[in-house]
Amino acid sequence: MxxxxxxxxxxxxxxxxxxxxxxxxxxxxxxxxxxxxxxxxxxxxxxxxxxxxxxxxxxxxxxxxxxxxxxxxxxxxxxxxxxxxxxxxxxxxxxxxxxxxxxxxxxxxxxxxxxxxxxxxxxxxxxxxxxxxxxxxxxxxxxxxxxxxxxxxxxxSPRSLLAELDRLTAVDGAPHHGERVAVLEPLTRSFGLIGGVLHSLAVGATVVLPAARTAVATVRAAADAHVVLGNPHHFRPLAWAEPGELPHLRLAVSSGDALQPEIPAVFHGRHGVRVGQAYGTTETGLVAADLTGRFDPAVVGVPVPGARTRVVGGVLEVHVPESPYLYDDTPWTGGWMSTRDLVTCDPRTGALRLRGRVQGVGDTSVDLLRIESVLRAHRHITDAVVLGVGPIEAHVAGSAELDGEDLRSWCHRFLGGAPAPDRYHLLRELPRTANGKAVRDRGVLRRHRTHPPGACRCISW
Known part of the structure; x- marks a missing residue:
């Protein structure tokens, strides 16, 4: 080609x-x-x-x-x-x-x-x-x-898309000829279009698309598939599908957002297949993958063949030869693009552990996603976004019974000596983008928590 x-x-x-x-x-x-x-x-x-x-x-x-x-x-x-x-x-x-x-x-x-x-x-x-x-x-x-x-x-560019297809084909466990691949992601998004449709087209796999954006349609599309590609939102109904409903499944891959650890545990227990992950950005395409789920959910995998990565100050950078931004006149020097994702690279395996998004200046070794996971385990919390790294701010959504002193004690109990939030912002609900991702922008969260009046309260120590 x-x-x-x-x-x-x-x-x-x-x-x-x-x-x-x-x-x-x-x-x-x-x-x-x-x-x-x-x-x-x-x-x-x-x-x-x-x-x-x-x-x-x-x-x-x-x-x-x-x-x-x-x-x-x-x-x-x-x-x-x-x-x-x-x-x-x-x-x-x-x-x-x-x-x-x-x-x-x-x-x-x-x-x-x-x-x-x-x-x-x-x-x-x-x-x-x-x-x-x-x-x-x-x-x-x-x-x-x-x-x-x-x-x-x-x-x-065509060069960029071809390179991504080559990278995916070289990854262990990628969909292959004759398989049925359920693509649950909307096809306007990178991994659904490129990792799902174009890769299947290139290798001769059959694309299976859901009949609607509902939990029932999600399970039905996956029921006859060998491979399922989706995001964490899709794996919730799939994890609770009855054992035996996915009889042909050999590979399940989540992308697009952090995967909460309880979902892959339930999924593996019911269907006998580990949920893997594919990590990338709109600008770069696929960067790292653990398609077969051999690492824990916080690890997004190892850099795929052909992807050049480095970690600078705790933040992942990816080499992109030319600027991917169409309407940005800023000179593209050096070719290294910051993902703004905090990661730790395992020196033995090369695996990348995702720790959150960089916000502000401070200790970039903080594991923000671990703090979010601890907060979500609280019985009165339905969702959480933690921004850092100085100060660390937790935006949590949940019931009116939430108490600041209780949250502080909860975090210190389950985080041990690791850093805990300096401030807690309690909201009725957290804002999300049009494609369902949690917003991690301080300005947007600030506007959201002050409108409508009385929608939240702030507790700090």
């Missing part, structure tokens, strides 16, 4: 016409049909004026149409800006800092339940007079989650 053909004939054309490419809600699509639909849509989209170097915002929904529209746009040489459709409506809004696209393609605008899967849906193309053509070699634009601030527009 070359950069010139990465999107098309070589990748899409390497498997037999009658082989099943994808299935969802008891419906199947073969590789032959996928190729025909992709070619037909490419011809239609070209009639609307979409060419090489065109920029196209693709507003996705749950359908096969979404994927072959994406492939068709890439086949024309367009730069695709992946966007999630707001529930129940189409939105032309552009995130701050992003340049407007020349075209927008929205799928299934008339559908009342856009999260429910359908085979096909209508494709609506709009041309925007103020849109700008593609600049640079990026074929894919996604947006970072915004957990620590405003989301950024991130560009990926």
């Amino acid at each position: 070359t950069q010139r053909s990465w999107w098309g004939a070589e990748l899409l054309g390497r498997h037999a016409d009658d082989m099943v490419w994808a299935r969802a809600a008891d419906r199947e699509v073969t590789f032959g049909r996928m190729r025909r639909e992709t070619a037909w849509l490419a011809n239609v989209l070209e009639q609307y004026g979409i060419r090489a170097h065109s920029t196209v915002a693709l507003y996705a929904n749950a359908s096969f149409t979404h994927l072959w529209t994406l492939f068709a746009l890439w086949s024309l040489g367009a730069q695709v800006v992946l966007r999630e459709t707001p529930p129940g409506r189409w939105s032309p809004d552009v995130p701050p800092g992003a340049q407007p696209a020349q075209f927008s393609v929205s799928l299934g605008e008339s559908r009342r339940r856009p999260d429910d899967f359908v085979d096909e849906c209508e494709v609506l193309v709009r041309r925007h007079s103020d849109g700008r053509p593609k600049a640079g070699g990026h074929c894919l634009v996604q947006f970072s989650s915004g957990t620590t601030g405003r989301p950024k527009a991130v560009g990926r």
Whole structure:
């Protein structure tokens, strides 16, 4: 496969016409049909004026149409800006800092339940007079989650995507030819699209998509799969599925957020498969992995082949040859990008232990995720986010019975001599991003805890 053909004939054309490419809600699509639909849509989209170097915002929904529209746009040489459709409506809004696209393609605008899967849906193309053509070699634009601030527009080149596919293929236990891979993550997100769909396409695995974003649909999609790819939210219902409901499962991989330790313990006890992890960023793609779950949940794995990493001041950095940020004029010097994740690297195995997100200046050896885990174990706490490293602030959500003195005693009891929070902010609920990740930005949390009035109280020592 070359950069010139990465999107098309070589990748899409390497498997037999009658082989099943994808299935969802008891419906199947073969590789032959996928190729025909992709070619037909490419011809239609070209009639609307979409060419090489065109920029196209693709507003996705749950359908096969979404994927072959994406492939068709890439086949024309367009730069695709992946966007999630707001529930129940189409939105032309552009995130701050992003340049407007020349075209927008929205799928299934008339559908009342856009999260429910359908085979096909209508494709609506709009041309925007103020849109700008593609600049640079990026074929894919996604947006970072915004957990620590405003989301950024991130560009990926064919070279970057091919390198990520090579890295994943080289990881022990990765999905292989003939397997059924349940991709539970939305396909607008990096690991769902690249680690799920594109990798399956490259090796000849069948993609299985959930019929809806519900716990029942999650279990049903996983029931006939050999491999399950999801995030911690998906593994909650799967962990409590009845033993025997996942009879073919050999691999389960969580990504996108920290995995709480009780989930993999229950999952392994019921299904006999350990939950592994894949760690990466929107900017870099896959960085580290422990697909088979041989490490404990706080360890996200070892750097994958081809990924260059280093730990500076307790913070993980990844080498990225050129800036992934489309609209940032800051010079890209040295090629090292800070993930802002606090990690400890095991000198014996090279495994990376995640300890939280860096906030402020202070002791970067603090394990913030361990403090969060201790807080979540409290009977009156439903969720927790701990920011540090100086001072350490715990934002916790739970019942009105929460008491500051009790929290302090609880942390000191279960943390032993390890650092404990200096301040506790008690909220009704913690804010989350659109894709469900806990917000770890002090400014956002501060605004959240002061609105509405009386929503929290602060206790400090």
